[in-house]
Structures are given as structure tokens and as C-alpha cells.
Amino acid sequence: MGALHEGHLSLINKSKQHCDITVCSIFVNPAQFNNATDFEKYPVTTDTDIALLKSVGCDILFLPTVSEIYPPGLENKNYELGNLDEIWEGLHRPGHFQGVCKVMDRLLDIVQTHHLWMGQKDFQQCLVIVKLLELTNKKEIFFHRIETVREASGLALSSRNKRLSPTGKENAKAIFEVLKNIKETFQSENFINLCGEGKKYLMQHGFDEVEYLAIADAENLLLADEYQHDHQCVAIVAAWIEGVRLIDNLLLS
Known part of the structure; x- marks a missing residue:
């Protein structure tokens, strides 16, 4: 576009x-x-x-x-x-x-x-x-x-990033930090708790609203509730900061 x-x-x-x-x-x-x-x-x-x-x-x-x-x-x-x-x-x-x-x-x-x-x-x-x-x-x-192209901070490149202030752009990198944490810990953590903590982290780092943060089946995006070694999952997120809606995701091994 x-x-x-x-x-x-x-x-x-x-x-x-x-x-x-x-x-x-x-x-x-x-x-x-x-x-x-x-x-x-x-x-x-x-x-x-x-x-x-x-x-x-x-x-x-x-x-x-x-x-x-x-x-x-x-x-x-x-x-x-x-x-x-x-x-x-x-x-x-x-x-x-x-x-x-x-x-x-x-x-x-x-x-x-x-x-x-x-x-x-x-x-x-x-x-x-x-x-x-x-x-x-x-x-x-x-x-x-x-694969998604990212800035050095981990923030996914997006046309919407241009609408963020320097502070907003700095805070927005929290999205990737949350996704990366999920990828590193999802095999041993409760999915609901993991995503709940991720939402709190975003709200503490300048985000105004988190529409969703979830772990889903990578084939159909149905909500996943626990780790299964034979199913690939994806962590998905949509959140608002400074009136800008950002989305991102990370495939989980």
C-alpha cells in the first residue's frame, strides 16, 4: 500500500x-x-x-x-x-x-x-x-x-512507525521484547500466565491498550493452551501506543 x-x-x-x-x-x-x-x-x-x-x-x-x-x-x-x-x-x-x-x-x-x-x-x-x-x-x-524485517531494537518495520514520537518508538520495542520472552519460555510456562505477564509489561512500557496477546496454532490461528512438540505455534500481538495500532508475531519452535 x-x-x-x-x-x-x-x-x-x-x-x-x-x-x-x-x-x-x-x-x-x-x-x-x-x-x-x-x-x-x-x-x-x-x-x-x-x-x-x-x-x-x-x-x-x-x-x-x-x-x-x-x-x-x-x-x-x-x-x-x-x-x-x-x-x-x-x-x-x-x-x-x-x-x-x-x-x-x-x-x-x-x-x-x-x-x-x-x-x-x-x-x-x-x-x-x-x-x-x-x-x-x-x-x-x-x-x-x-521473515519480518526489524530495526536494531527488534521493532518490526511498519509504515505506521512514522506516526510515533521518538519516545513512542523507543517504548514500542517492548512488543518484540515480550514476543522474544514468550519464545524463550513457552515450552515450560503456562500460556495464559505468560501472555498475561506480557500484557502487563506492555502497559508498563507506554502502551495504551493491548487488543490481544496470545499463543496460537500457526496453521489456523486457533488459540493454543499448552506446548505440544508436534505443533508449531505463533505468538501474536496487537496493541495501541500514541494512537497507533501495531501488530507483530513470532514463530515458536
Whole structure:
């Protein structure tokens, strides 16, 4: 959606290593914002984005208008995402993933890609897109989930970070500290207690609200209640600081 950073560029670089032609789309999708203020505040830095894409050798930039993506008469589909539309991000941002599917369905139809590269920071969105590929019979597209790029402090790179004050940005690194602690101790600790302590830590370090902090099954994001050696889990979090909503996650071995 633009406001590119090193996390986005890492996707371009990965694509260029494996593909003959790399296409990047930039489109601030109104359909996936359930909060009008969030949409209005989303940074638009097109000239800077173009320069960054040129610097890493992106072959094609697709920069469509709203009318190109959503022309008159376009079928208004409903995507059956199951529990992914109802838990975590789906619960706190109703309609968000329907909007994501709507725009991704269109982009994939237009670009006709063979590979799709997305960042792990939006972990639930990655699962949604895999589901979308099944629902729309686009199984020939190979989906790649790429590890989150972080600042030296551990804070996940995000376009939203630009809206934080220096103090807010310093405090925001507590998210990664909590996730890292969960990864180091989850095999021996009670999950509920571990996440409860993590929420307290965030609130003590400048956060205004923690929407969720949980350990879930990495395949379906259903809540996990104890360690099982044959199931991969993921620690997921969404929290507010200085009026900015940050999300992050960390896969647990």
C-alpha cells in the first residue's frame, strides 16, 4: 500500500532472486480500512516509493486507480474464510479481510503472477491469502511468506512507525521484547500466565491498550493452551501506543 520501507524491499529482492520479472503494486485499498481515520492518515509517498523501487531494480510498478481496481459493475464477492475472518484481526477489524481478499483477487487477475511474496508481519493476512488462492482456484500461484524485517531494537518495520514520537518508538520495542520472552519460555510456562505477564509489561512500557496477546496454532490461528512438540505455534500481538495500532508475531519452535 505504499510508504515503502526495507521490509517491502526485502520482498522485491527475494522475488528478483527467483523470478525473471518482478512486479510491485502500490494501491491504498479503501475496502480494507474499517476505520476511516486510519485510511485518511495512511501515508502516501509515491515519489519516494518509486525511487526506492528503482534502487532495488524492480521491473514493473503497477500503480492503479480505484476505478481500475473496482470498476462499475464489478461483482461484490463474499469470501468464505471461516474462523480467519472472526478471530484476532478479523474480530478487531470487521470487514478487513474481505477487503484484502477483494483487492488481492483483482490484482492477481490483472498481473497474472506465478509467485506471490508477502511479509510475515501480517501473519494472519498470509493465512487469509493462502485461503484465497484455494477459494479462487489460483493454486498455480506459489505463495512465499518472508521473515519480518526489524530495526536494531527488534521493532518490526511498519509504515505506521512514522506516526510515533521518538519516545513512542523507543517504548514500542517492548512488543518484540515480550514476543522474544514468550519464545524463550513457552515450552515450560503456562500460556495464559505468560501472555498475561506480557500484557502487563506492555502497559508498563507506554502502551495504551493491548487488543490481544496470545499463543496460537500457526496453521489456523486457533488459540493454543499448552506446548505440544508436534505443533508449531505463533505468538501474536496487537496493541495501541500514541494512537497507533501495531501488530507483530513470532514463530515458536
